[in-house]
Amino acid sequence: MTEVPQEIAERLAVRARLDSSRGNYEEAIRQQREAVRILERESASLPQDSQTLADERKEYAHRLSDYWGRLGGIYRKADMTEEAVEAYRHGMEIEKEYRLDDSYNRTNWIVLQVLDDPARLPDLRDEIEDGRDDPGSRIRRWPHDRLGILVNVARPRAGCRQQLPDAATDQGRVIVLPGAMTDENPQVEAP
Numbered sequence: 001m002t003e004v005p006q007e008i009a010e011r012l013a014v015r016a017r018l019d020s021s022r023g024n025y026e027e028a029i030r031q032q033r034e035a036v037r038i039l040e041r042e043s044a045s046l047p048q049d050s051q052t053l054a055d056e057r058k059e060y061a062h063r064l065s066d067y068w069g070r071l072g073g074i075y076r077k078a079d080m081t082e083e084a085v086e087a088y089r090h091g092m093e094i095e096k097e098y099r100l101d102d103s104y105n106r107t108n109w110i111v112l113q114v115l116d117d118p119a120r121l122p123d124l125r126d127e128i129e130d131g132r133d134d135p136g137s138r139i140r141r142w143p144h145d146r147l148g149i150l151v152n153v154a155r156p157r158a159g160c161r162q163q164l165p166d167a168a169t170d171q172g173r174v175i176v177l178p179g180a181m182t183d184e185n186p187q188v189e190a191p
Helices: 005-021 025-044 051-077 081-097 104-116 118-133 138-154
Strands: 174-176 187-189
Touching (some): 005 051, 025 051, 051 081, 081 104
Antiparallel strands (some): 174 187
C-alpha cells in the first residue's frame, strides 16, 4: 500500500520531533523542512477557485502553519534564532492569510525577536496591538499564557535579562512589559 503525501509529511514531522527531543537538530530540521515542503506542494495543488475545497484548503493551512511553527521550535532549540524567526514568520503569514484562529507563530515570531534584541520591542508594538485587538488571537491573553513563553525561552539565554535593564526590575528577576501593550502591567518572575 502506498502512503499518501499527508501521511509521509506527518511521519517526517513525528520523526523530527523525536530527533529534536534527542538533540539531533540537524536531522530534525531536515525532516521537518521536508514535511513542510510536502504539505506546501499538496496545498498548492488544490484548485484555489473551488468553493467545495475551501474547507480542505483551510485544513491544509492549519496543518502547514503548525508545521512551520514546529520548524521554528526546532530552530530555536538549536539556537538558530534567525532561522526560527523566519519559520515563525512563514507560519504567521499563513495564519493571517487564512484568518486562522491561532496565533502561535505570530506570538513566537514576536517573542523570539524581543528576546534576541529587546530594542525591537517598539518596532513590534503595532503587530502586538493588532494581535491583541483581534478577537481570535491568543495574543489577547499575553498576561496569562504568552509571557510564560518569554520567560521559558529566555531561560537558556541568560544574557537576555542583562540586556533588559530598562524593562526589568529587582536586579533582573522580574520582566515587566510596558502597560501600553496590555490593559494591565503584567509581571512574570524569571527563573
